[in-house]
Amino acid sequence: TLCYRKFSTADELREYIENDLALLLTERFEGSASPIGPREEADAVSGRAGELPTGTITLVFTDIEGSTRMLQELGDRYEGVLTDHHRLMREAMQRFRGREVLTAGDGFFIVFPHAPDAVRFAAAAQQALARHPWPARFRVQVRIGMHTGDPALIGGQYVGLCVNRA
Numbered sequence: 729t730l731c732y733r734k735f736s737t738a739d740e741l742r743e744y745i746e747n748d749l750a751l752l753l754t755e756r757f758e759g760s761a762s763p764i765g766p767r768e769e770a771d772a773v774s775g776r777a778g779e780l781p782t783g784t785i786t787l788v789f790t791d792i793e794g795s796t797r798m799l800q801e802l803g804d805r806y807e808g809v810l811t812d813h814h815r816l817m818r819e820a821m822q823r824f825r826g827r828e829v830l831t832a833g834d835g836f837f838i839v840f841p842h843a844p845d846a847v848r849f850a851a852a853a854q855q856a857l858a859r860h861p862w863p864a865r866f867r868v869q870v871r872i873g874m875h876t877g878d879p880a881l882i883g884g885q886y887v888g889l890c891v892n893r894a
Contacts, residue, residue: 793870
């Protein structure tokens with residue numbers, strides 16, 4: 729089942745995702761040693777620096793709401809908006825150990841070896857976007873979808889239902 733929900737604040741989003749993620753981790757890993765495991769174990773799964781993580785990971789897709797309209801109305805000024813958006817997203821991604829898989833236009837595909845880091849990234853990114861001084865009349869709002877699963881990594885690309893679900 730796919731559902732969309734708008735959140736008024738980044739804190740509301742973080743609380744909703746953390747509660748949902750806690751339930752997911754409890755269901756998925758019930759009876760196992762640790763639902764997330766120590767960072768060292770996850771680092772071993774994710775491989776050496778420069779490689780994309782494998783195993784159970786969290787896939788995140790982002791997209792600016794109304795970007796086509798914004799581009800039409802801002803014209804040449806949209807480049808600055810996009811540059812600021814990319815910088816803010818990348819700062820949050822790096823802060824929480826995300827790996828950028830793909831960037832297309834105003835959207836990102838990011839993966840995280842640790843699901844809680846993906847949640848923290850989403851909240852931090854939304855907070856940074858909300859604090860940023862955007863051009864008059866414009867407020868950059870970003871949709872963030874995520875799903876935790878075990879995609880295959882084939883030729884440097886993630887493949888599997890969990891990618892579509894994110």
